[in-house]
Amino acid sequence: MKNYAAEFFGTFWLVFGGCGSAIFAAGIPELGIGYAGVALAFGLTVLTMAYAVGHISGGHFNPAVSFGLFAGGRFDGKQLFPYIISQVLGAIAAAGVLYLIASGNANFAIDNTKAGAFASNGYGAFSPHGYSMLSAFLIEFVLTAFFLIVILGATDKFANGKFAGIAIGLALTLIHLISIPITNTSVNPARSTSQAIFVRGEPLIQLWLFWVAPITGAIVGGLIYKTLLQKEENLA
Secondary structure, eight states, X not given: OHHHHXXXXXXXXXXXXXXXXXXXXXXXXXXXXXXXXXXXXXXXXXXXXXXXXXXXXXXXXXXXXXXXXXXXXXXXXXXXHHHHHHHHHHHHHHHHHHHHHHTTXXXXXXXXXXXXXXXOOOSGGGSXXXXXXXXXXXXXXXXXXXXXXXXXXXXXXXXXXXXXXXXXXXXXXXXXXXXXXXXXXXXXXXXXXXXXXXXXXXXXHGGGHHHHHHHHHHHHHHHHIIIIIOOOOOOO
């Protein structure tokens, strides 16, 4: 149960910090943090929780990461769905708290006809800059695949594990710097689900892509690392 609690709180922090920065701090004229600030916020949430609870659960905080680690031979499949449930519940809880906080502003309203409403993900008319479904699928697939390669490499027994959290957090920052204009960046089905539930409308209809693309990308990334990159023991 400690593993599942760690995944719940780690994913809560990721959504609360990352999506919270987008909702509250990104769009303030002249003072807002913008895309770069949101990207850094997402990276910092993973970096901080990797060191806080990563030693308990492995620090997945993302259903796609759990699938990718399973494909890469680093995670027991028996725990896959309990982990995913914990992650999704943590994300939804964070989105609920964000909603309650945002509701304290008299001008707050979720307009589910606009891209990025309540930090939601989308494609087509719901992409921040109008990118197509194919563009959205490709960017989510490729970035999640490379995210898994970074995670598996940084946590390999031959790597310097003390710096794994930094590498993974910076990788997520880079991922957001690349893809916020395209999909508002998911690479994490739990993060997409939590926001889509509150926004509803088209972002909820489009949610399938933000499960399928990151999970398939993560599995491919896990298999690439396992079969092509993973260093074998020198038995000589």
